Amino acid sequence: MKLVVWLIFIVLVVLAIRKKAKPLTASTPDEVRTAQQESVAENMVSCAHCHIYLPASEAVHCGGNVYCSAAHADAH
Numbered sequence: 001m002k003l004v005v006w007l008i009f010i011v012l013v014v015l016a017i018r019k020k021a022k023p024l025t026a027s028t029p030d031e032v033r034t035a036q037q038e039s040v041a042e043n044m045v046s047c048a049h050c051h052i053y054l055p056a057s058e059a060v061h062c063g064g065n066v067y068c069s070a071a072h073a074d075a076h
């Protein structure tokens, strides 16, 4: 009788560990992936006019150069 109680206890512990471990292993690669995507999105470029650094997504491209704003693109 004691053996059956121990078996049930062990099965419950294994199930509890699996439930806790699953979200951790599932979220870790996603966090790494989103961090890599953010680092790609946050690629910094320098303004050709004032040399300020800004994210590439916010940069203004004009004549092969990168500018921080349309005003600096017009200034060149």
Ligand SMILES: [Zn+2]
Residues within 6 Å of the ligand: 047, 048, 049, 050, 051, 052, 067, 068, 069, 072
């Ligand atoms: Zn600028």
